[in-house]
Amino acid sequence: MMTELSVTASSIRITDVTQDGDILTFAITSQKLNSSGGVCVFRTYEDFDWLQQNLFSQENVPGLQGVIFPPLPPKVPSPLNTASKSLKQLGFLALGHDWQSYCKALEFYLQQVATHPILSQCKALDSFLTKSESPGKQRGRKGILNRLSQAVEGMRKESHKDVDDFFQKQRHKNTNLAALSKVATEKILDVVLTEQKLALACGHFSTCLHLCVNQDDEAAVAFSKICLKLSDIVEAVKRNFEKVANNNIATLGLGLDLEARYEEAEKEMLFRRTCKLIELETVKKNTEKTKANKRDVMEEIQKATEKEFSLISSVAKQEIERFHSSRVTVLRSFLVGWCEKQLDTAKECAKLYSQYLDTCKNLFSE
Amino acid sequence: MSASCGRNPPPFPDNDDQEAELDNGVLDSDEDDDEGEDIFTGASSKPITPTSAPEEADIFSEEGSYIHHTTNGLHSDEELELFTEATVELTLTNTTSQGRREIIGPTASACNTAHVPNSIHKPSIVNKTMEELEEDESTDQFELNVAVTNPEKMGDGMNAYMSYKVSTQTTLPMFRNKTFSVRRRFSDFLGLYEKLSAKHSLLGCIIPSPPQKSVVGMTKVKVGKEDSSSAEFVEKRRSALERYLQRVVAHPSLLQDPDVREFLERDELPRAVYTQTLSGPGLLKMINRASDAVNKKTIKMNESDNWFESKLQEVENEEQLLRKLHTAVDSLVNHRKELCSNTAVFSKSVAMLGSVEENSALSRALSQLAEVQDKMEQLHHQQAFSDFFILAELLADYVRLLGAVRCCFEQRMKAWQRLQEAQSTLQRKREAEAKLLWANKPDKLQQAKDDINEWESKVSQYERDFERVTCTVRKEVLRFDKEKTRDFKQHIVKYIESLLHTQHRLVKCWEAFLPEAKAIA
Numbered sequence: 001m002m003t004e005l006s007v008t009a010s011s012i013r014i015t016d017v018t019q020d021g022d023i024l025t026f027a028i029t030s031q032k033l034n035s036s037g038g039v040c041v042f043r044t045y046e047d048f049d050w051l052q053q054n055l056f057s058q059e060n061v062p063g064l065q066g067v068i069f070p071p072l073p074p075k076v077p078s079p080l081n082t083a084s085k086s087l088k089q090l091g092f093l094a095l096g097h098d099w100q101s102y103c104k105a106l107e108f109y110l111q112q113v114a115t116h117p118i119l120s121q122c123k124a125l126d127s128f129l130t131k132s133e134s135p136g137k138q139r140g141r142k143g144i145l146n147r148l149s150q151a152v153e154g155m156r157k158e159s160h161k162d163v164d165d166f167f168q169k170q171r172h173k174n175t176n177l178a179a180l181s182k183v184a185t186e187k188i189l190d191v192v193l194t195e196q197k198l199a200l201a202c203g204h205f206s207t208c209l210h211l212c213v214n215q216d217d218e219a220a221v222a223f224s225k226i227c228l229k230l231s232d233i234v235e236a237v238k239r240n241f242e243k244v245a246n247n248n249i250a251t252l253g254l255g256l257d258l259e260a261r262y263e264e265a266e267k268e269m270l271f272r273r274t275c276k277l278i279e280l281e282t283v284k285k286n287t288e289k290t291k292a293n294k295r296d297v298m299e300e301i302q303k304a305t306e307k308e309f310s311l312i313s314s315v316a317k318q319e320i321e322r323f324h325s326s327r328v329t330v331l332r333s334f335l336v337g338w339c340e341k342q343l344d345t346a347k348e349c350a351k352l353y354s355q356y357l358d359t360c361k362n363l364f365s366e
Numbered sequence: 367m368s369a370s371c372g373r374n375p376p377p378f379p380d381n382d383d384q385e386a387e388l389d390n391g392v393l394d395s396d397e398d399d400d401e402g403e404d405i406f407t408g409a410s411s412k413p414i415t416p417t418s419a420p421e422e423a424d425i426f427s428e429e430g431s432y433i434h435h436t437t438n439g440l441h442s443d444e445e446l447e448l449f450t451e452a453t454v455e456l457t458l459t460n461t462t463s464q465g466r467r468e469i470i471g472p473t474a475s476a477c478n479t480a481h482v483p484n485s486i487h488k489p490s491i492v493n494k495t496m497e498e499l500e501e502d503e504s505t506d507q508f509e510l511n512v513a514v515t516n517p518e519k520m521g522d523g524m525n526a527y528m529s530y531k532v533s534t535q536t537t538l539p540m541f542r543n544k545t546f547s548v549r550r551r552f553s554d555f556l557g558l559y560e561k562l563s564a565k566h567s568l569l570g571c572i573i574p575s576p577p578q579k580s581v582v583g584m585t586k587v588k589v590g591k592e593d594s595s596s597a598e599f600v601e602k603r604r605s606a607l608e609r610y611l612q613r614v615v616a617h618p619s620l621l622q623d624p625d626v627r628e629f630l631e632r633d634e635l636p637r638a639v640y641t642q643t644l645s646g647p648g649l650l651k652m653i654n655r656a657s658d659a660v661n662k663k664t665i666k667m668n669e670s671d672n673w674f675e676s677k678l679q680e681v682e683n684e685e686q687l688l689r690k691l692h693t694a695v696d697s698l699v700n701h702r703k704e705l706c707s708n709t710a711v712f713s714k715s716v717a718m719l720g721s722v723e724e725n726s727a728l729s730r731a732l733s734q735l736a737e738v739q740d741k742m743e744q745l746h747h748q749q750a751f752s753d754f755f756i757l758a759e760l761l762a763d764y765v766r767l768l769g770a771v772r773c774c775f776e777q778r779m780k781a782w783q784r785l786q787e788a789q790s791t792l793q794r795k796r797e798a799e800a801k802l803l804w805a806n807k808p809d810k811l812q813q814a815k816d817d818i819n820e821w822e823s824k825v826s827q828y829e830r831d832f833e834r835v836t837c838t839v840r841k842e843v844l845r846f847d848k849e850k851t852r853d854f855k856q857h858i859v860k861y862i863e864s865l866l867h868t869q870h871r872l873v874k875c876w877e878a879f880l881p882e883a884k885a886i887a
């Protein structure tokens with residue numbers, strides 16, 4: 001059912017997350033469209049999943065299969081606090097304190113759905129954002145649009161030649177981008193993990209330096225002072241690494257992760273269209289083969305399928321254009337944000353080192 | 367140490383500038399001097415802690431007479447130019463007495479159990495504070511710079527070896543020229559160490575030790591592997607040899623040693639084959655070391671002054687701590703190297719992304735990003751080098767030096783042991799004489815008397831030795847402590863400078879990228 005969303009899309013925020021055993025509960029706030037009031041609801045991942053399924057399974061939406069569905073982040077693995085499992089399944093989203101990155105990703109998801117011309121009109125979205133009782137208890141129909149399966153069947157269909165040049169090119173580009181952005185996300189994850197290791201190593205070094213403190217005699221006191229000074233410096237190095245890693249996580253990492261998942265979403269859409277194409281071609285072939293008496297029926301089916309296919313294709317085209325322009329904007333904002341943050345951190349750190357250098361030079365020339 | 371523990375009333379030269387010079391040294395680090403690896407230099411005679419009890423006054427007076435000291439003049443930063451020719455300027459203050467470090471022995475009669483020899487007291491000196499002693503003046507100032515550079519592979523196959531250029535610049539009159547250089551190989555450096563050890567360690571000097579042998583490293587070089595790891599190995603070794611040599615020449619008594627002079631000057635050195643591990647002398651050395659280790663445990667001295675015992679404990683503790691620190695820094699270095707390679711991989715992945723990107727501004731920004739990451743990789747690499755050469759090697763050197771300090775304590779213990787043994791032998795001879803007298807055997811009496819005389823003089827010789835070693839060890843340790851502090855200070859300053867330098871370059875990278883990111887449309 002189509003309804004207007006009763007809250008403004010840009011005001012949707014995930015303001016809090018609480019953990020109860022293995023369940024994460026998210027507090028979602030938004031501003032009412034027609035009044036100055038705000039709404040706050042509490043949702044779990046199950047509820048998000050319910051929403052996504054509802055979006056998939058909408059009826060009477062022409063060309064729904066041509067929609068690029070905003071990607072929902074994967075479920076947090078349980079038990080909750082196994083770092084390595086989280087890392088494997090969630091990648092970047094597992095990093096950051098208190099699920100910050102994960103919340104941000106969910107927030108983006110909701111905003112993307114709420115700003116989508118077709119999807120924002122789904123009643124389920126409004127319920128999700130405004131109704132106080134959580135909708136997840138009602139198990140909706142599982143949509144006909146499921147996640148891309150990697151069956152051999154799927155692989156074969158994926159490389160099926162297209163009838164439309166535009167789409168052929170699109171599919172090719174998308175394949176590249178999807179793969180490369182996934183790789184880039186993995187690589188920056190490696191960088192961040194190493195930065196975190198470095199912070200730990202610095203911490204360890206600093207602790208060892210504290211062990212050197214010894215007040216036995218004058219020379220030992222002098223030496224201890226030096227060790228403590230070095231320890232301060234190493235702590236500064238450690239904090240710098242932590243900040244740099246966090247900056248990477250909060251901006252570029254998140255951005256690349258989003259990009260990678262969106263490319264996958266586009267891939268899924270293109271795949272659906274390709275499946276439809278194959279279906280259409282199969283129907284055509286069958287129609288040709290049928291005996292005269294069955295031909296009418298087959299032709300009806302063929303016409304219907306053709307109509308579906310062209311609807312999908314036209315929606316898809318719009319979606320692709322919309323996606324391409326918005327992704328550039330999104331990436332831009334992430335890159336700029338990342339650069340600015342890293343620049344600030346770097347300048348701060350340089351200042352700090354400079355102060356330490358002066359202090360040391362003065363201290364040590366005594 | 368070398369010059370001096372002259373018993374004659376030593377006029378204390380007024381070195382008021384001693385401390386000041388040392389300070390200038392550190393302050394001058396901004397000028398373009400050479401790489402100041404701080405080395406053993408600049409000890410003024412400050413042997414004693416004036417807090418000990420009266421009976422230790424003997425030792426004080428002994429040491430009070432020491433005049434010899436050196437200062438290390440200037441230090442510098444060559445910061446990131448760690449691998450270029452590094453030289454160190456030393457200012458040596460060489461006072462009068464060179465050569466034989468003789469203590470004109472204590473006039474007291476034989477002591478039975480006292481390990482503290484009675485000696486001529488110099489009450490006026492006894493109470494001299496450390497600061498006053500430190501202000502003793504240097505009479506002359508000399509310069510000697512030494513550098514190890516230009517590693518070259520000579521020969522081939524398994525007989526190949528690396529030869530290094532050892533260049534010296536000096537104003538010291540004992541050398542023939544002002545500037546000269548020779549080529550030496552690793553075994554030459556080891557040979558020098560062996561010779562110096564043999565001669566000086568008995569006196570309680572702290573002898574810096576050369577870098578260790580590395581079969582794996584050298585084999586790679588011999589086999590001719592031209593990769594970065596063998597280049598790194600050669601560089602590490604070159605740097606370590608240079609620091610070793612700089613420490614040797616910084617030590618005032620070692621510098622006077624003719625072997626050192628020969629090492630620096632002579633064109634061709636006879637090959638030091640006895641440094642090979644499996645040679646005759648090599649095996650002998652291993653056996654000696656093993657037996658030393660056993661013996662060490664059994665020497666228990668009666669110390670009248672806790673200084674030695676507590677100092678030794680301190681040294682041992684510190685060695686352990688420095689080892690821990692070294693491990694920590696090592697892991698830091700490794701992680702940085704890992705960061706380097708991860709950054710490089712990331713950079714490539716971004717470059718690929720940029721190349722398939724259709725939007726031209728985004729594509730350009732991504733390629734710029736890849737370049738920024740490449741630059742950052744280089745910065746990380748350099749910082750890893752800095753971490754290593756400034757901190758890790760410093761710590762490793764000091765772990766070894768502390769080992770050398772321990773050796774010098776051991777030497778003192780050995781000297782004491784010899785004294786004890788001589789004293790008990792003397793005692794036995796005297797008892798033998800007494801027995802003979804009682805048994806009335808005049809013919810053997812003369813022999814017994816001769817024996818007693820012989821051992822009496824041995825005992826007094828060993829007493830003097832012990833006293834001298836004690837004095838030397840104390841001085842050496844105090845000087846070492848001071849140098850260590852200064853060395854560390856210098857290195858820390860260098861380290862921060864390297865951090866700052868890297869950080870500035872990083873800021874520039876980001877500043878260059880920001881407009882590119884903003885230009886995306």
